[in-house]
Amino acid sequence: MALIKFTKLNGGLIRNLPPELRNELIVFEDVISDGIMASLCVNDPFYDKERMDFLNHRDDVREKMYLVRCRREELVEKQDMTNIKTDEKIEFIKKYPQFKQLIESIIYRDENLNPVKVVPIDQYLAEN
Secondary structure: OOOEEEEEEOHHHHHOOOHHHHHHHHOOOOOOOHHHHHHHHHHOHHHHHHHHHHHHOOHHHHHHHHHHHHHHHHHOOOOOHHHHHHHHHHHHHHHOHHHHHHEEEEEEEOOOOOEEEEEEHHHHHHHO
C-alpha cells in the first residue's frame, strides 16, 4: 500500500504570526515553499501584499520560484503531487530550520486518504 504524505502546518502560529517572524518571511531572499507561502497569504493579507511587493523588486527570487515550479512539473510524472509538495516543505525547513515551527507534523494517509500515521515534525526530521 503506497502512502501519501501530507504536511500539517501550524495553523495557530500562521494565523497569529509574530511580527519578527512575519518580517523575516516578507523579505526572505529565497524561495518559500508554495504551500507555506499560500497559507501565510490566505491568513495574513498584510503578509501577502508586502511579500508580493518585495518579490516585484527581486527578479532573482522570482526566477528561483519559477525553476522550482518547473522541477515540480517534471516530478509529477513520476510521483504524487501531494508528496512532491510535502517534500518541498520539508526541504525548506531542513534548509532553513528557523522556520521549522511553521510545520507541526507529517501525516501519512492511505489511498482513501484515511490517516495511517502522524509523525511530529521533530521526529520526522530526526528519522529522515
